[in-house]
Amino acid sequence: MTSPSTYYTAPGRVRDIRVKIGDTWRPADEAQKAAYIAYKSREHYYTETPYTHENDVTIFREDNDPYMATYFKLEGSSRNVKHPIIDMNDISIFLMDGVTGRGSRDGAGWVNARNYQAWAYADFVYDHAVRKCYMSKYSTYLAFPAGFDHANVVTIDVDDIPPNIIFSVSRNENNSVYYERNDSGGSRVRICDNEYARVGFLGFFTRITMDVGMIIEPPGSVGNGDNSANMFCEVEVPPLIETSVEADQCILCYEYVKNTKLSPCNHVISCYRCIQKLSKSECPVCKAHIHSISTA
Structure with missing residues (x-):
């Protein structure tokens, strides 16, 4: 089995692996953590497939799609129920300038998502909505841009962030996820929790810009x-x-x-x-x- 130490964690950050049982997110137990870490530690040169750990916990992505949500289930369970599982500290956004360090190229690269971006990403990928709109607590409707879905806006359940942080999350046709900023250009930023997909997109970005x-x-x-x-x-x-x-x-x-x-x-x-x-x-x-x- 591949050593879990190959599962990269950014300096200064610890893994925050959570599972969702019913409507409640909670820390993963030791068996769930072990299976998820081993799943994430596989070499990134594979077609997305389920992974079953020696403890009989299986980790998989919906439709074996690298951009879709991750779940776990217990093999042999009579209920055969799947539950969401995700590392909230392994969600990244792609920036085109100002990035240095591991994996960056000419100023572009993936950086850790902010806590409210990660919260919205986890909320979105486990929903089947085409597009969802988000705002921080205590935001005013006067700050909403034209075309914003006022009726279905989701309040981000993260404290200690400023009001009027407003954005939407959606997918491209290949299912990759992006959030759209509340700025004059409605600029889009990719957000992803799959290292294999992130490495692939950085390589693609490098090729087209060269x-x-x-x-x-x-x-x-x-x-x-x-x-x-x-x-x-x-x-x-x-x-x-x-x-x-x-x-x-x-x-x-x-x-x-x-x-x-x-x-x-x-x-x-x-x-x-x-x-x-x-x-x-x-x-x-x-x-x-x-x-x-x-x-x-």
């Missing part, structure tokens, strides 16, 4: 102001095409095909809609100053 492509448009004249929308070359605006293929997705919204090229860095990472929302004339990946933007 792909400089071909120069197919001459530099255009820079418009007035510092907003990148002013720098688009005088050509037909590219269409917005939805896609669920990660290799083709805009890294900012994960919704549309990336179809713009930044010059002079030549990064092809975003759709035209997201490029328009950039407030600074710099590449989100390499931070190079953008001279012009053309169709990819």
